[in-house]
Amino acid sequence: MVEFAIDMLKGFNELLTAGIAITAFSLLLYALSFNLRDRVARSFAIILLCVVFVSVGDAIASNSSTSLQWEFWMRVEWIGIIFLPPAYLHFSDALLETTGRPSRGRRRRLVWVLYGVSFAFALTLPTNWLVGPIVENVGPAPHLERTWLTWVFAAYYVTAIAVAGINLWRAYQRTVTRTSRRRMRYLLLGALAPVLGSYPFLLFGSNLVVNNPLLFWIAATISNLLVSVLLVLMAYAVAFFGVSWPDRVVKRRLFKWLMRGPVTASVILALVTLVNRYGDLVGITNPVVIPILTVTSLLIMEHSITLAAPYWERWLFHGGNPNKLQLIQSLEERLLTTGDLRDFLESVLAALCDRLQVTNAFIVVLNAGGPEMLLTLGDESPFEEIESQADLLDAVANNGGAGVKRADAERLFTWHHYWLAPLFEENNGEELLSGIIGVERNPDGTLSEDEKEAIMILSRRAEMALFDVRMQQQVFTSVEELAPQVEMIQRLRAAARYDGTEVLTASEISLDDRDMSKWVKDALSHYWGGPKLSQSPLMKLAVVQRAVDQHEGNPTNALRAILLEGIQKVRPRGERRFTGEWILYNILDLKFL
Numbered sequence: 001m002v003e004f005a006i007d008m009l010k011g012f013n014e015l016l017t018a019g020i021a022i023t024a025f026s027l028l029l030y031a032l033s034f035n036l037r038d039r040v041a042r043s044f045a046i047i048l049l050c051v052v053f054v055s056v057g058d059a060i061a062s063n064s065s066t067s068l069q070w071e072f073w074m075r076v077e078w079i080g081i082i083f084l085p086p087a088y089l090h091f092s093d094a095l096l097e098t099t100g101r102p103s104r105g106r107r108r109r110l111v112w113v114l115y116g117v118s119f120a121f122a123l124t125l126p127t128n129w130l131v132g133p134i135v136e137n138v139g140p141a142p143h144l145e146r147t148w149l150t151w152v153f154a155a156y157y158v159t160a161i162a163v164a165g166i167n168l169w170r171a172y173q174r175t176v177t178r179t180s181r182r183r184m185r186y187l188l189l190g191a192l193a194p195v196l197g198s199y200p201f202l203l204f205g206s207n208l209v210v211n212n213p214l215l216f217w218i219a220a221t222i223s224n225l226l227v228s229v230l231l232v233l234m235a236y237a238v239a240f241f242g243v244s245w246p247d248r249v250v251k252r253r254l255f256k257w258l259m260r261g262p263v264t265a266s267v268i269l270a271l272v273t274l275v276n277r278y279g280d281l282v283g284i285t286n287p288v289v290i291p292i293l294t295v296t297s298l299l300i301m302e303h304s305i306t307l308a309a310p311y312w313e314r315w316l317f318h319g320g321n322p323n324k325l326q327l328i329q330s331l332e333e334r335l336l337t338t339g340d341l342r343d344f345l346e347s348v349l350a351a352l353c354d355r356l357q358v359t360n361a362f363i364v365v366l367n368a369g370g371p372e373m374l375l376t377l378g379d380e381s382p383f384e385e386i387e388s389q390a391d392l393l394d395a396v397a398n399n400g401g402a403g404v405k406r407a408d409a410e411r412l413f414t415w416h417h418y419w420l421a422p423l424f425e426e427n428n429g430e431e432l433l434s435g436i437i438g439v440e441r442n443p444d445g446t447l448s449e450d451e452k453e454a455i456m457i458l459s460r461r462a463e464m465a466l467f468d469v470r471m472q473q474q475v476f477t478s479v480e481e482l483a484p485q486v487e488m489i490q491r492l493r494a495a496a497r498y499d500g501t502e503v504l505t506a507s508e509i510s511l512d513d514r515d516m517s518k519w520v521k522d523a524l525s526h527y528w529g530g531p532k533l534s535q536s537p538l539m540k541l542a543v544v545q546r547a548v549d550q551h552e553g554n555p556t557n558a559l560r561a562i563l564l565e566g567i568q569k570v571r572p573r574g575e576r577r578f579t580g581e582w583i584l585y586n587i588l589d590l591k592f593l
Contacts, residue, residue: 006214006217009214009217009218009220009221010062010217011273011277012221013062013221014059014273015266015270015273016224016225016228017059017062017224018059018269019228019262019266019269019270020055020227021055021056022261022262022265022266022269023258023262024048024051024052024055025048025052025056026257026261026262026265027048027231027235027262028045028052030235030239030254030257031044031045031235031238032045034243034253038098039094039097039098040098041241042094043087043094044091044234044238046083046091047084047087047088047091048235049080049087050080050081050083050084050087051080051193051231052080053076053077053079053080054080054081055080056076057073057074057076057077057078057079058073058077060076061074070134071133071134074131074144075125075131078131078144079122079125082118082121082122082125083115083118083122084157084161085118085156085157085161085164086114086115086118086160088160088161088191089111089114089160089163089164090111090115091164092166092168092171093107093108093111093167095167095168095171095187096167096170096171096174098171099171099174100174101170101171101174107167114160117156121149124149128145129147129149130147130149131144131145131147132144132145132146132147165191168187168188168191169188171184172185172187183237183240184237186233186236186237187234187238189233189234190232190233190234190235191230191234192226192230193227193231193234232258235254236251236254239253252313255312256305260302260305264298264302264305267297267301268294268297268298268301271293271297272290272293272294275290336465336472341466341469342375344461344465345363345374345375345462345465346375349361349362349375349377349437349439350377351458352437352439352458353377353378355451355454355455355458356419356440356442356451357442358441358442359378359379359440360376360377360378360379360418360439360440361376361377361437361438361440362374362375362376362377362437362438363376363435364435364436364437365423365434366433366436371436374435378440412447412452412455415438417441418438418440418441419438419439419440419441419447420436420437420438421437421438421439421456421459422435422436423435423437423459423462423463423466424463425463425467425470426467435462435463435466516538519536519537519538520538520563522536523536523563524563524592525592527560527563533556533559533560534556536559538559544558544559547559567585567588567592570584570585570588571585572585
């Protein structure tokens with residue numbers, strides 16, 4: 001009975017270890033993809049890399065068939081264990097710095113000293129100094145023999161982790177807001193994960209473990225279960241560092257990443273392992289079953305996640321404004337793009353032509369500069385000659401002019417061999433003429449009541465589409481104007497989570513190279529006018545403030561002049577050419593100026 005329990009625990013631990021490896025690697029990719037700019041996230045990535053070495057080495061060693069393979073992968077496990085102490089101290093130092101207690105040199109020097117010490121320990125791995133040869137016949141599992149240097153490393157490990165723990169506690173005490181303290185508690189609790197993950201390997205060779213193998217495997221199972229949960233908890237707390245996204249976005253991205261990565265991969269791995277081990281008991285022996293099971297499980301998991309995502313996002317991440325957030329998120333699906341508008345209006349013109357049994361139709365919009373042909377259907381183009389534009393303007397004027405109201409013009413009129421129907425748009429509570437829809441006149445030149453009604457109905461459809469596009473454009477303009485302020489508030493909110501006083505009371509916002517590049521590009525894209533230039537964060541730069549007086553107190557002109565000066569400084573000497581040395585200047589000048 002005891003042997004059966006030990007065998008079951010061993011198999012379960014293999015699955016847990018593989019799951020930890022998958023989770024750690026997935027979280028490492030997440031950290032490298034989204035918030036690597038932050039020092040806390042970078043140091044956490046090193047911890048995750050150590051966990052990957054430990055868990056991958058253990059997972060492969062458990063399924064190795066020869067003693068040589070066992071020993072090699074066990075030494076790979078020890079690489080992760082060796083570098084955990086400096087990685088933890090590095091992480092705690094970065095966290096203290098983030099909470100407003102930067103190192104005065106001693107902590108950073110100690111971090112690098114510990115990396116050096118761990119590197120020296122790692123150099124002894126190919127030898128039998130740190131750990132000896134493999135021990136196969138002493139329970140609970142094959143392991144590497146202890147040496148005197150193993151005890152030295154154990155003391156070093158415990159001391160470094162204890163110092164890191166003290167730093168983490170100091171960082172927790174420096175947080176003030178309720179949200180930041182809650183997340184720091186998550187981080188402190190999650191920080192136990194890598195320590196617990198390496199705990200079973202430090203027990204190998206002890207008399208307690210040799211005499212009580214069942215106790216060891218129970219402890220290892222509990223340890224791996226805790227590691228699985230705490231590792232995700234620690235990653236959740238770290239995910240908020242170095243990003244200016246709203247909390248709901250961070251949570252949603254991390255949750256979706258975990259569901260599509262570690263959860264899906266772990267479920268598939270568990271199913272495949274169970275079929276390999278116990279398939280014979282239920283008559284599953286065909287090797288073709290494994291790839292079919294893998295592909296089917298993957299498709300089912302991905303499909304289930306896609307279907308469930310809107311519901312868990314609504315319940316877990318939408319906070320106090322679920323309806324508004326859902327409306328914004330669905331905007332992309334409801335958006336009427338230029339292509340969509342053309343497709344719809346072509347359908348309207350095609351329906352008109354089909355109803356009157358003709359082949360030509362068009363839609364004109366009335367802009368400040370005059371009529372503009374938006375779309376034509378058929379072989380003819382009503383604006384091929386400039387006289388046609390003037391004729392159309394005369395026809396519009398004769399029907400009441402560009403300011404005519406719907407009540408005065410709800411009828412058809414003719415222009416050459418076209419029937420024209422007015423299109424209206426609401427302006428200050430009144431519906432004014434904004435465009436014309438034209439369709440070729442039928443041979444007899446008359447319209448039945450049904451045909452007139454059809455033209456009116458289709459005209460209103462086109463009118464509605466044009467109005468929706470104009471409304472969308474107003475929304476986009478508002479969003480562009482709001483974007484710089486909203487982004488600044490989000491960045492301040494994110495930066496103030498753990499060091500609020502210093503960040504919020506700073507007279508200027510610190511810039512990094514990535515921010516500067518983005519803001520310069522945005523300002524250049526609106527060089528001749530627009531909110532990305534007039535409301536650019538670059539306005540706060542001292543060089544812009546000094547140039548304002550030289551441009552009659554106009555900061556927009558000052559920034560525009562500085563951008564122009566910068567572009568001119570990269571211009572090579574001589575006449576313009578299209579060679580390699582001119583490529584940067586040509587791009588800036590021809591694209592933006």
